[in-house]
Amino acid sequence: MNTAVFIGRFQPPHLAHLETITRALERFDRLIVVLGSAYCYPSAKNPFSAEVREAMIRACLGADAARLQFVPIADDYYNDPRWFHTVRTAVEVLAGPQARISITGYDKDESSYYLHGFGDWPFEPSGVVSPLNATDVRNSYFGDSADWKAMVPEAVRQYMEQFAATAEFKRLQEEWKTIQHYRALEQRYPYPILHVATDAFVLAQEQVLLVERKGALGKGAWALPGGYVEPRETLLASALRELREETGLALQAQHLKATQAFDYPGRSLRGRVISMGHFFDLQDTPPPAVRGQDDAARAFWLPLAGLERHQARFFEDHYQQICCFLGLTPHKPIEPQRKESK
Incomplete structure (x- = not known):
């Protein structure tokens, strides 16, 4: 059976996405849609769950x-080969x-590198070339403009309304x-702004210390205690200070077991934050x-046994x-049951 694979975030699905899907169904017996950025806390970049995107x-x-x-x-973010393996196995x-199996889509820029990363899966261009992108849809949607309504299929419009x-x-x-306020401030500088932050992962008897955020960014999300580095402190001092300020827990440097930089360019909506x-x-x-x-609405300990269950x-x-x-592994997907196409 000839099967096409279409990978995207679909936040939300727009008219170019639908055209790509329609064309794939004309050329292939079956289409498997990979819904990226699943199991994450809803944000202005990823507002809709995988279940809602599928329904749309x-x-x-x-x-x-x-x-x-x-x-x-x-x-x-930090293990591309593992991501490719996860996608391939699930498909x-x-x-x-x-x-x-073939992979289809539009090779528009460097962000489309994954189209050529599946070895013996040939890339079959969708033939769809469109200026539409989901970022513009979301900006219009959250910006109280009606322009987004012409960018999405009717069924998607109804869901979004x-x-x-x-x-x-x-x-x-x-x-x-x-x-948007952050972006406007950055426009006043003549060069890109790079922020440095620290996070503290504290483990005690197989439990991890977390906080619940109360600010506008990620309000209600669970996070590691952390924040921006102040001008006159070291990275370690910053991590210990943020830990103490957000949870009341005062630790000493001798408890430190390991450090690692987390530098994926798109890891934060705030801008370039390492x-x-x-x-x-x-x-x-x-x-x-x-x-x-x-900055923490509450602090609590979560058993590691419940970690994956609460990934979102x-x-x-x-x-x-x-x-x-x-x-x-960030997520080990439950193996889906194979279904015969009708």
Whole structure:
């Protein structure tokens, strides 16, 4: 069976996405849509869950939706080969051993490098060339403009209009406005601004210390204690200070087990933010009492056994930071059941 694979974030699906899907269904027996940036906390960049994005796309296609299959894939910023392997494994489970698999899409710029990263999967250009992009749709949507309505299919418009009446939309709109404020400030400088931050990963008896954010950016998300480095402090001093300010936990440098820079260019909506992660291991020490303060609405300990189950609650790349320090895979997708196309 000839199977095409179309990878995207679809935040939200727009008219060019739908045209690519329609053309693929005309040329292939089946289309597998890979929904990127799955299992992440809703943000102004990723407002819709994988389930909602799948429902949007299916609602646009009618009977043709029966030849679509979907697989959600988490981001894996710091291990590209592992991300390719995760995608390939999930697709092959759906497609079956005898499937002839091709990858389709539009090779528009350097961000499309993944189209040529699957070895023996040939790239079949979609033939769709469009100036449409989801960033413009979101900017119009959160910016209270009606322009976005002409950029998306009718079924998607209906979903988005319903979502615009929710409290979650208001939260994301406030986040979007905060980001626009940051962007406007950066325009006043003659060179790109690079921010340096620190995060503290504290482990005690197989429990990780987390805070719940209360500011406009990622409000309600779970995060590692952390923040920007002050002008006259070292990275370690910054991590210890932020830890103390946000949770009340005062640690000493001897608890430090490892450090790692987290520098994926798109890791933060705030701009170019490089964070130095600090891993403090308290080993068998019982988790100390903590309380949320400063930028944290609350502080709490989460057992590592519940980490993956709560992946979608984490701010930015903080879940991935924990996985990097512990040697874990950011997400091991449940193998989907293979379905026969109708």
